[in-house]
Every structure is written in C-alpha cells, then in structure tokens.
Amino acid sequence: MTGAVPAEALAAIRRGAGAGVEVLVAGAGDVATVEGSIDLLFVGPAAPYSVARELFARWSGRVAPGGLLFVHGAFAAAPLTAALLRAVGMSRAWRYYGREGALAEYVRADLTHGERVLDTLAQLAQLAYFVRRQARRRVRAG
Helix, strand or coil: CECCCCHHHHHHHHHHCCCCCCCCCCCHHHHHHCCCCEEEEEECCCCCHHHHHHHHHHHHHHEEEEEEEEEECCCCCHHHHHHHHHHHHCCCCEEEEEEECCEEEEEECCCCHHHHHHHHHHHHCCHHHHHHHHHHHHHHHC
16 A cells, blocks of 8 residues: 555554455555565555656556556546556556546556557546546635
C-alpha cells in the first residue's frame, strides 16, 4: 500500500488478510526494501502529480502478471488521474477492469493492440465522472 492510509483502514485490512499475507505501507522510495513481486498493490491518494507519477513508475512494474492494482482517487483527483493515465492507463501491461466511485481496478496483463485501444476507450469514458466530480467541487466551494 502506498500513500496516506488511515490507521483504522490499515487495521481493518490487516484483520481481513489471510494467513501468509503480508500487508506493507510504503512510500515511493521504499521499493528497494520490498523483495519479490507483489500480487496486489493499493495506491492511496497522492497529492502532487510528481509524487503520483513516481509511485506508478516505481511500484507498478513490481506487480506480478495477473496481479491487481487498486487506485483510490482515480478519476477523482486531477494529479493522480493524470499520472495514472500516463503511467498505467496507456500501457499495454495493464487492463482496466473497472471503477467503483473513486476506486479503480487494473489487472496486470499483456494486451494486444486491439485490446489496448478498447481499454483506452473504456478509461476515457470515465472522464465524464471526473468532470462531474470536479464541477461539483467548484459549485460547493463557490
């Protein structure tokens, strides 16, 4: 897990993890301290674009084929969404699986050109949610 994880959320995740599951909270620079591949990577909200981009650049390649990437704040926070689409969304190594609110799921896969085009279209369709969410924030703030 990366990003800011509330203590109660981390405790719930650790309670729900099965035997043999190790739950780690790490920053972008901690990638060298984790050995082996990762089966599930959860990226929490990362405020600046540079931090989000670094998280994806350093951690997404460590996910094993068939592994999962969950991104909280996807299509909700502008910097995270931009970094996500650039590093993961346009990559043939990731299949967009879906979104529930601001939580997006990706599966590590080797996409063909046709699959990549369809995958990109599916992600672009999520930008309507992003625009609506940004508009609501501005209306509330104004």
